[in-house]
Amino acid sequence: MSWQEELRQRVRSREQLERLISLTPEERAWFARAGSRPESFGLNITPHFLSLVSGDPGDPIRRQCVPRVEELSFLPRESGDPLEEEKHRVLPRLIHRYRDRALILVTDRCAVACRHCFRRNFAGSGEGTVSPEELRAIGEYLAAHGEIGEVILSGGDPLSLEDGRLFAVMDAVRAAREGIVLRLGTRTPAALPSRITPRLVRGLARRRPLWGVLHLNHPRELGPECTAALARLVDGGIPLLSQTVLLRGVNDDPETLEELFRGLVSRGVKPYYLFQGDLARGTAHFRVPLSRGWEIMRILRRRLSAMALPVYAVDLPGGGGKIPLTESFLRGEEGDSWLFQSVEGGVFRYPKEEEK
Numbered sequence: 001m002s003w004q005e006e007l008r009q010r011v012r013s014r015e016q017l018e019r020l021i022s023l024t025p026e027e028r029a030w031f032a033r034a035g036s037r038p039e040s041f042g043l044n045i046t047p048h049f050l051s052l053v054s055g056d057p058g059d060p061i062r063r064q065c066v067p068r069v070e071e072l073s074f075l076p077r078e079s080g081d082p083l084e085e086e087k088h089r090v091l092p093r094l095i096h097r098y099r100d101r102a103l104i105l106v107t108d109r110c111a112v113a114c115r116h117c118f119r120r121n122f123a124g125s126g127e128g129t130v131s132p133e134e135l136r137a138i139g140e141y142l143a144a145h146g147e148i149g150e151v152i153l154s155g156g157d158p159l160s161l162e163d164g165r166l167f168a169v170m171d172a173v174r175a176a177r178e179g180i181v182l183r184l185g186t187r188t189p190a191a192l193p194s195r196i197t198p199r200l201v202r203g204l205a206r207r208r209p210l211w212g213v214l215h216l217n218h219p220r221e222l223g224p225e226c227t228a229a230l231a232r233l234v235d236g237g238i239p240l241l242s243q244t245v246l247l248r249g250v251n252d253d254p255e256t257l258e259e260l261f262r263g264l265v266s267r268g269v270k271p272y273y274l275f276q277g278d279l280a281r282g283t284a285h286f287r288v289p290l291s292r293g294w295e296i297m298r299i300l301r302r303r304l305s306a307m308a309l310p311v312y313a314v315d316l317p318g319g320g321g322k323i324p325l326t327e328s329f330l331r332g333e334e335g336d337s338w339l340f341q342s343v344e345g346g347v348f349r350y351p352k353e354e355e356k
């Protein structure tokens, strides 16, 4: 099956899903209630990702792609825009949060709708793909902002696009500023490995300097198809980093993460960040207390080389930006929150959430 055909065969309805797995009460309750909630984040799973799901209701792959009723409970501290990216949306499709980096919202499409997604307000929103006019405006912005040295292609997942449209976005960036480094943020090697075709890899290689920044959360995502896709990228000369989100019931133990990070390194991928969960609406059931995250990192530091160990980091709620979760940024605790200093100097809170 071609990747385009596999995309067409994605599971998007309860009826399709129930033909393949029997739903738990928590999953059934999501379907019963989500229909009347326009803000709910739709179902979307590739046949490949679904093939990794087991019948076990607690299966870590299943938790990442099959919605549960907990998603429909929003806490007051959660937000549709937990990183406050809207404040930095300098153009409809461009976010300029950090001085030397800008992020293009290439498309709202993804191969899989990850239930923990922090950009769920944009992913699958119907905003579609960046238009030629929007690309022209982005080019003008990049030409005028010489301080931007890296452009992140994100969304959504840019590899949901056909090669021609993807390369047009990259070429527009290059035309604006030749030396700019491209970062391709993608979950596709895990969700739709057939998308990593030799033609795609050749096109990416022609557009270096370019880094693939992959999103992988569990060692079972590194099956034979994903392994082959990663090998095509590595053999094609694309340097690869990975980002992992620390997720309750998916990878919140040192053994799972050790296996994942070792598996990545052995496939030529450098584990880059382990992210603490953002305060995105309806994701409380995924968040792991920081105290547990620190404990896991202490254990991993004893077991793994620096090459295999990612930086444990958080995007501070309230727009504080990304910081490593190390002592030098911790300013103490107050009530039910940890206090952190941002890189720019402000103090921001992150909830303890120890009760969950």
Ligand code: SF4
Binding pocket: 109, 110, 111, 112, 113, 114, 116, 117, 118, 119, 120, 123, 155, 156, 157, 186, 187, 215
């Ligand atoms: S692929 Fe990325 S943008 Fe799309 S749903 Fe998953 S986490 Fe969100």
